[in-house]
Amino acid sequence: MDTVFIRGLTVETCIGVYAWEQRIRQALRVDVELATDAARAAAGDDIGGTVDYAQVARRLQALADGQSWALVETFAERAAATILDEFDTPWVRLSVTKAVRLPQRTEVGVVVERGERAA
Numbered sequence: 001m002d003t004v005f006i007r008g009l010t011v012e013t014c015i016g017v018y019a020w021e022q023r024i025r026q027a028l029r030v031d032v033e034l035a036t037d038a039a040r041a042a043a044g045d046d047i048g049g050t051v052d053y054a055q056v057a058r059r060l061q062a063l064a065d066g067q068s069w070a071l072v073e074t075f076a077e078r079a080a081a082t083i084l085d086e087f088d089t090p091w092v093r094l095s096v097t098k099a100v101r102l103p104q105r106t107e108v109g110v111v112v113e114r115g116e117r118a119a
């Protein structure tokens with residue numbers, strides 16, 4: 001199985017379980033891997049034969065812009081479902097990372113994997 005990936009995409013959204021977090025926007029780092037057939041795309045040398053990672057990145061920012069969330073899990077789940085629904089891929093792994101103070105600056109987050117991964 002081949003993958004297209006996006007690493008280190010920063011999106012801003014309203015996210016957090018505390019009331020103060022629902023009044024601000026915070027940055028999330030999103031890393032995405034999605035299944036594709038790189039040989040098919042390469043044979044035609046055509047963006048139509050693969051998933052356009054630029055379109056995926058724009059869609060994820062639009063999702064982040066359009067709603068507020070309590071949990072990073074919720075954003076990750078919705079982002080994975082959106083990719084499977086709207087792009088030509090059967091499988092996605094998506095990692096969402098948030099910077100917090102615990103009390104020192106720490107990265108936290110979640111990884112979800114959805115769909116069927118071909119052999």
Ligand SMILES: Nc1nc2c(c(=O)[nH]1)N=C([C@H](O)[C@@H](O)CO)CN2
Binds near residue numbers: 016070071072073098
């Ligand atoms: N499993 C999770 N635990 C926590 C989350 C979360 O989204 N998933 N969120 C918070 C707070 O919003 C925290 O990030 C504020 O700094 C705490 N635990």
